Amino acid sequence: MSMTSEKSEFRVRELVLGIEGLALLRNAIDADEGFLERRLAEIRKFANGAGEGLPGGGASVGELDAGTGYAAWSGLYDSLPSSYLEVEEPVMHRLFDEGPTGTALDAACGTGRTTAALAARGYRTIGVDQSPDMLEHARRKVPDGEFLEGRLEKLPLEDDSVDLAVSTLALTHMTDLTGAVAELARVVRPGGRVIVSDLHPFVITLQGQCLFVAGDDELAFVRNHVHLAGDYLRAFADAGLTVRACYEPLFNGRLSPGGYEEHISEAARAAWNNIPIVIVWEAVKPAGGAAA
Numbered sequence: 001m002s003m004t005s006e007k008s009e010f011r012v013r014e015l016v017l018g019i020e021g022l023a024l025l026r027n028a029i030d031a032d033e034g035f036l037e038r039r040l041a042e043i044r045k046f047a048n049g050a051g052e053g054l055p056g057g058g059a060s061v062g063e064l065d066a067g068t069g070y071a072a073w074s075g076l077y078d079s080l081p082s083s084y085l086e087v088e089e090p091v092m093h094r095l096f097d098e099g100p101t102g103t104a105l106d107a108a109c110g111t112g113r114t115t116a117a118l119a120a121r122g123y124r125t126i127g128v129d130q131s132p133d134m135l136e137h138a139r140r141k142v143p144d145g146e147f148l149e150g151r152l153e154k155l156p157l158e159d160d161s162v163d164l165a166v167s168t169l170a171l172t173h174m175t176d177l178t179g180a181v182a183e184l185a186r187v188v189r190p191g192g193r194v195i196v197s198d199l200h201p202f203v204i205t206l207q208g209q210c211l212f213v214a215g216d217d218e219l220a221f222v223r224n225h226v227h228l229a230g231d232y233l234r235a236f237a238d239a240g241l242t243v244r245a246c247y248e249p250l251f252n253g254r255l256s257p258g259g260y261e262e263h264i265s266e267a268a269r270a271a272w273n274n275i276p277i278v279i280v281w282e283a284v285k286p287a288g289g290a291a292a
Contacts, residue, residue, distance in 0.1 A: 012260045015207075016046050019261065022206060023270040031270075039267060083254035084169065088197050088278045089117070091247045092168065095195050095282055096121050102163030105187060107180075108152050108170035112138025115145055118166070126162065128155055153179040157187040164188070168197045169278075172204060172224040177235040185239035191287035194241055197280045200248060201226050206275075232281055241283040248276035 024039045092114065096104075101122040106115040109127035111134055119125045125145040127138050135147050150156040152170060165184040171177055184194045204224045229246070236243050251272040255261045261268035 013046055016260055016264055017043060018207075019264060019271050020046070020267045023267040026273075027270055035266075035270070042264060042267065082256060083252050084199065084278055085113070086254060087249035087252050088169065088280065091249055091278075091280045092166075092195065092197055093117055093121075095193075095280075096123070096164075096166075100163075102192075103161070104164040104166060105155070105157065105162045105184075107155060107165060107167040107184060109138050109147070110134045110168075110170075112141040112145070112147075114166060114168045115142045118164075119145060123164065126157065128152075128157075153183060155183045155187055159186055160189045161187050162189065163192045165192070165194045166196070169199060171196060171227065172199045173222060175225050177227055177231055178238060181232075181235040181241070182239045185241050185285055188285045190285055192285050193244075194236075194283045194285065195281070196232075196283075197278055198227070199224060200276045200279045201228050202275055203272075203277050206271075229279070232279075236281070236283050241285055243281060243283045245282045247280040249278050249280070251275050251277045 020039055020043045024036065024043075027035060096118060099121075102124070104118045104123035104125055106112070106118060106125060106127045109115050109129045110131075112127060115125045115127045115138055119142050125142060127135070127142070127145055127147045128150045129135050129138070129147075130149065130151050132149060135149060138145070139147050148156045152167065152174065165188045167180070167184060171180055174180055181194075181196075184196070188194055204226045233243065251274070253269055255265055255268055
């Protein structure tokens with residue numbers, strides 16, 4: 001596909017050098033000499049070469065906006081293993097199991113992976129996403145669900161209309177959390193819950209963007225924005241929500257297939273070892289009144 005929506009670009013080789021450097025930084029004191037020598041050797045190799053063996057020869061990676069990016073990603077999203085999903089889903093599913101079941105919104109539902117998990121637990125599901133391509137996948141996955149085209153910052157639902165509002169790995173694409181969290185709070189009934197998962201700010205600060213194969217083996221990325229824990233807490237408070245719990249599952253060793261990290265697997269696993277890669281929030285809308 002042609003990168004007609006490009007905003008900016010970077011090179012895979014520079015990403016690889018960054019991961020090698022992070023692995024070296026985190027392990028310079030305690031690692032054995034062999035590990036350190038391998039890092040230095042790979043840094044020299046990629047610094048002096050043109051990216052041989054890397055995706056696209058280490059070529060540039062173009063930026064796509066969220067709508068265009070997820071449309072391109074929709075056909076592959078469910079087929080690729082992901083450490084982010086593997087550590088996020090057990091936490092989210094446990095929170096869903098705590099119920100009680102009722103009407104659940106999956107905001108920015110994507111291909112419907114979370115919608116399906118909610119439906120399997122007896123929730124009546126409503127999925128909202130800005131990408132028609134993603135919604136088509138979600139409708140096939142959850143044929144009994146209701147799906148609407150819309151955006152996180154302007155949900156096409158009435159006030160106090162759902163018992164549970166969920167958003168998974170989506171708020172990171174927004175420059176500001178306030179509007180989206182306020183919308184999640186608006187549509188939840190008093191006494192209901194808001195559950196949000198997102199890429200952990202540690203990961204976004206260190207690595208930055210969300211890379212994927214956009215087509216014809218061409219890598220692209222959708223921009224992530226750093227939201228610190230304090231930013232989430234302020235957004236929840238401004239929306240009138242009370243935070244009940246926060247979870248930070250750690251990297252599990254899985255590297256994304258088809259990406260650049262597979263080519264430097266030892267360095268990549270050392271770089272991300274014991275770093276939280278996802279953050280999950282559970283909040284409640286007080287039963288005494290609507291959110292602000």
